[in-house]
Amino acid sequence: MKVAIVGIPESGKTTIFNALTRGKAEVAAYSPTLAPNIGVAKVSDARLSVLEGVFQPKKTVPAEVSYLDITGSIKAFGKEGAGGEFLNYLTTADALLQVVRTFEDDKVPHPEGSIDPKRDMASLDLELAMSDLAIMERRLEKLETSLKGARAAERESYLKEQILLQKIKAELEKDRPIRIQGLAKEELKMLANYQFLTAKPMLVVLNIGEQQIPQASQLEGEISALYPQFAVVALCGKLEMELAQLSDAEARDFREAMGLSKPALDRVIDLSYSLLGLISFFTTVSSELKAWTIPGGTPAPKAAGKIHSDMERGFIRAEVINYSDLESCGNIAEARKRGLLRTEGKNYIIRDGDVVTFLFNV
Numbered sequence: 001m002k003v004a005i006v007g008i009p010e011s012g013k014t015t016i017f018n019a020l021t022r023g024k025a026e027v028a029a030y031s032p033t034l035a036p037n038i039g040v041a042k043v044s045d046a047r048l049s050v051l052e053g054v055f056q057p058k059k060t061v062p063a064e065v066s067y068l069d070i071t072g073s074i075k076a077f078g079k080e081g082a083g084g085e086f087l088n089y090l091t092t093a094d095a096l097l098q099v100v101r102t103f104e105d106d107k108v109p110h111p112e113g114s115i116d117p118k119r120d121m122a123s124l125d126l127e128l129a130m131s132d133l134a135i136m137e138r139r140l141e142k143l144e145t146s147l148k149g150a151r152a153a154e155r156e157s158y159l160k161e162q163i164l165l166q167k168i169k170a171e172l173e174k175d176r177p178i179r180i181q182g183l184a185k186e187e188l189k190m191l192a193n194y195q196f197l198t199a200k201p202m203l204v205v206l207n208i209g210e211q212q213i214p215q216a217s218q219l220e221g222e223i224s225a226l227y228p229q230f231a232v233v234a235l236c237g238k239l240e241m242e243l244a245q246l247s248d249a250e251a252r253d254f255r256e257a258m259g260l261s262k263p264a265l266d267r268v269i270d271l272s273y274s275l276l277g278l279i280s281f282f283t284t285v286s287s288e289l290k291a292w293t294i295p296g297g298t299p300a301p302k303a304a305g306k307i308h309s310d311m312e313r314g315f316i317r318a319e320v321i322n323y324s325d326l327e328s329c330g331n332i333a334e335a336r337k338r339g340l341l342r343t344e345g346k347n348y349i350i351r352d353g354d355v356v357t358f359l360f361n362v
Contacts, residue, residue: 002066003203003272004093008120011101011112012207012237015230017069019240019264025069028284036089037069043280044266045291047353051282054331057289063280065269068093087131091188091195095276096202096269098124102219102234103209114182116271117206118226128197129172135194164190172198180229202227202277206234213258231271240264279352283307300348304358314362318344323353 001126007013014027014037016142021039043063052060069091090096100117101110112119143162150158164187169180179189191199204227206219216234224232243251243263251263261267273279281303282289294303300320305312321332321341329335350356 001064001095001276001278002068002093003095003097004068004070004090005097005099006070006090006124007101008124010108011099012103013099013343014069015241016097016099016205016235016264017067019235019237019244020067020268022244023245024245036071037087039067039069039236041067041265041269042314043269043291043293044263045280047282048289048291050327051284051323051355054326055284058287059289061288061290063291063293065272067097076305090197092289093200095272096128096197096200097272098202098204098239100204100206100223102206102212103236103238106139106211117223121204121223121227121357125175125177125198129177131177131246132178132196133169133172134196136165136172137198138166139194140169147211161190164334189355196308202230203268203271204230204232205237206232207237208234210236210239212236213260230277233267233271234267235264235267237264241264279350281350281352281354281356283356283358285357294350296352298350299346299359300344300350301346301354303350307358310362311358311360314360315346316359316361318348318359320344320348321355322351323355326355 005013005017014025017023017037017039018025018027021041023039025037025039041064043065045062048060048062054290066344070086070089078328098121100120101117102117104115140162143158143165146157147155147162168178168181168183168191172178178196179199179201183191188199204223206216206223208219208325212219212234213236219234220232224230239258240263244265245256246254255261262270271329273293278293279296280291280293281297282291284290292303292306294306300318301315304315304318319341320343321335326332326335329338329340332341335341
């Protein structure tokens with residue numbers, strides 16, 4: 001999973017990036033020459049510890065999330081030069097994480113002169129929509145030209161695309177992002193290659209100050225009420241960045257003293273998985289226990305392809321046991337004895353927590 005971090009200048013994007021990745025990227029004022037910060041976070045999954053006890057692997061590999069801290073200004077996206085490069089980073093992301101500033105700090109003046117999360121979110125929404133509209137307008141111009149000399153077989157395809165883009169464009173101009181336009185699956189499939197920004201799932205991180213921690217749930221509720229299609233979490237970026245540099249034990253003790261629950265990373269990942277409809281399955285091959293992330297509803301051959309394309313192409317069957325069943329049995333032998341280790345075919349849909357061995361032939 002790849003998540004791109006966006007937000008207006010001075011919102012604390014890099015601070016949040018460091019908190020999520022345990023990174024040490026320099027927290028500095030915006031500069032158009034800065035390259036994106038790229039980091040990887042390991043997905044904490046308590047099930048891996050239990051599975052380690054069952055399989056005794058030599059190596060355990062948790063699932064990963066890649067975070068990109070986009071340093072460029074949204075207003076420059078889609079334009080030639082740096083703006084176009086930043087847009088390329090965004091379009092490859094599975095989801096956008098918007099950092100919204102709610103903290104006060106006289107040393108870091110807000111570009112607009114005041115703290116107003118709703119205004120800032122509306123501003124970023126507008127810029128994302130403008131980027132999508134620019135792409136649509138260019139494509140519609142090309143379609144108009146292509147239709148003039150198109151053959152009959154091509155003409156139908158071009159017309160379908162033209163009608164769809166015109167419909168979406170009209171809604172965007174009414175401040176309705178693609179993600180809430182209620183498009184059919186076939187329409188979304190037609191748009192897949194465009195990677196429109198307002199079609200991407202959005203996770204909002206409210207970057208609060210330490211004094212706002214007691215009001216975190218209230219702030220989340222207010223923004224969720226305005227944007228029900230977004231996943232929203234409030235956290236203190238500065239504090240979480242500092243805690244990310246401590247050992248797990250030290251950070252846990254500090255959180256307990258502060259009355260905090262999960263680390264920022266775990267909360268953000270949980271929301272990201274839910275927002276994107278993702279699940280995890282596990283494999284044990286060559287003494288390596290590994291977690292994999294896939295969309296819910298993925299059939300077994302497609303899940304095998306996540307590991308290697310040869311496994312999808314030559315898929316024969318899968319041996320499957322769900323984590324909860326394996327935990328209750330304690331080991332594979334007992335699971336087999338109870339008939340809980342199953343053989344599944346090509347139509348089997350992988351479930352969250354499945355422990356799978358894929359059999360294939362190429």
